[in-house]
Amino acid sequence: MDTVIRLCPDTTAFSDEEQLRYARHLSLPEIGRAGQHRLRCASVLVIGAGGLGSPALLCLAAAGVGRLGIIDPDYVELSNLQRQVLYTTAGCGRPKVEEAHDHLLALNPHLQIDIYPEAFTLANAAQLIARYDLIIEGSDRFATKYLVNDACVLAGKPYIGASVRAFSGMLSIYAAPEGPCYRCLFPEMPAPETIPSCAQAGVLGTVPGLLGTLQAHEALKLILGIGEPLIGTLLTVDGLTMRFQKLRLPRDLECPVCGEAPTIRILAEAPALCPAAAHPAEDQADLPWLSVEAGREHSGLRWIDIRTLAEFAAGHIPGAAHIPLDQIEILTTASIGPHDHLLLYCQQGGRTVQAYHRLKGKLQGRLSLLHGGYEAWLNSRAAQNAVTR
Numbered sequence: 001m002d003t004v005i006r007l008c009p010d011t012t013a014f015s016d017e018e019q020l021r022y023a024r025h026l027s028l029p030e031i032g033r034a035g036q037h038r039l040r041c042a043s044v045l046v047i048g049a050g051g052l053g054s055p056a057l058l059c060l061a062a063a064g065v066g067r068l069g070i071i072d073p074d075y076v077e078l079s080n081l082q083r084q085v086l087y088t089t090a091g092c093g094r095p096k097v098e099e100a101h102d103h104l105l106a107l108n109p110h111l112q113i114d115i116y117p118e119a120f121t122l123a124n125a126a127q128l129i130a131r132y133d134l135i136i137e138g139s140d141r142f143a144t145k146y147l148v149n150d151a152c153v154l155a156g157k158p159y160i161g162a163s164v165r166a167f168s169g170m171l172s173i174y175a176a177p178e179g180p181c182y183r184c185l186f187p188e189m190p191a192p193e194t195i196p197s198c199a200q201a202g203v204l205g206t207v208p209g210l211l212g213t214l215q216a217h218e219a220l221k222l223i224l225g226i227g228e229p230l231i232g233t234l235l236t237v238d239g240l241t242m243r244f245q246k247l248r249l250p251r252d253l254e255c256p257v258c259g260e261a262p263t264i265r266i267l268a269e270a271p272a273l274c275p276a277a278a279h280p281a282e283d284q285a286d287l288p289w290l291s292v293e294a295g296r297e298h299s300g301l302r303w304i305d306i307r308t309l310a311e312f313a314a315g316h317i318p319g320a321a322h323i324p325l326d327q328i329e330i331l332t333t334a335s336i337g338p339h340d341h342l343l344l345y346c347q348q349g350g351r352t353v354q355a356y357h358r359l360k361g362k363l364q365g366r367l368s369l370l371h372g373g374y375e376a377w378l379n380s381r382a383a384q385n386a387v388t389r
């Protein structure tokens with residue numbers, strides 16, 4: 001195949017240690033010294049160091065991709081560890097990019113690792129993408145997926161995008177020369193009601209592991225210029241039946257960003273769909289948040305769990321009533337006692353913002369929202385247990 005990635009030549013000899021480290025690459029005629037040099041010269045930006053980014057980064061670092069960029073604003077949390085294989089229990093509470101940096105350098109000290117403890121936004125998108133040969137998109141936010149797509153198309157940089165849900169996933173290379181982009185497949189962001197809320201979508205831990213590994217696999221192929229990359233092809237994976245399907249994904253000449261008469265010519269942020277992100281932090285600060293501790297001390301509260309039935313059944317705060325978000329409108333002044341004050345909670349807090357906006361008209365002054373949601377309550381209980389042990 002023609003190489004999609006142009007690299008500066010670097011023929012510095014490999015040390016004895018590197019020859020041993022990369023021996024299984026050097027012995028492959030398709031890679032050899034020239035290929036390993038290409039890997040060492042290449043740079044890859046990984047957007048999102050979560051379920052997809054973790055295995056992708058581990059594979060790229062192990063393979064000897066010389067410079068890796070990692071952007072993620074989050075901190076390692078206990079609930080990440082079921083699938084984010086880059087992190088450890090001891091690393092909880094630390095910024096993901098710092099944990100990733102230390103772990104990857106311990107794996108391969110020959111690499112340069114750039115870390116950006118921030119979100120990928122309109123403000124930094126173009127500069128970041130310009131610094132790397134290739135991009136891996138492992139975000140779980142639709143707004144970020146569209147921003148990465150548009151920034152890569154406008155910069156002429158290919159990227160490997162993937163998404164996962166429950167037991168399945170899909171993967172393709174977008175924005176390669178002559179290839180399609182994500183908007184050729186999905187021109188506009190899906191309607192909010194068709195997307196599960198940020199925190200409620202479950203996934204089997206191995207599914208992002210598989211798709212993230214495949215993202216690194218396609219990145220290595222692109223850098224090496226070998227095989228048939230997934231350009232113009234969408235790979236879908238059903239992890240329950242193990243059916244892998246390759247669907248032809250042609251470029252859409254009417255695509256709003258890569259088509260013949262594009263309507264998107266400069267970067268603009270797509271509206272955020274996560275309810276928590278949809279209301280900027282400054283707006284949210286005015287909402288009636290209550291910490292777990294304050295909630296415990298407040299005796300007259302009715303705790304309401306607004307998550308799905310499956311989430312409630314898997315574990316909830318003792319004594320809480322269950323009223324899922326899609327039925328939240330049944331809460332009216334007539335349906336609750338005259339002196340009741342409600343404390344709403346979801347998994348992490350995002351969905352309660354949505355519930356608050358639906359209820360505030362009729363229950364103003366009688367609603368509070370649990371800051372950090374059920375996970376904050378679990379964390380505080382774990383901390384209490386640690387103290388009493």
Ligand SMILES: [Zn+2]
Nearest residue numbers: 181184255258
């Ligand atoms: Zn397109």
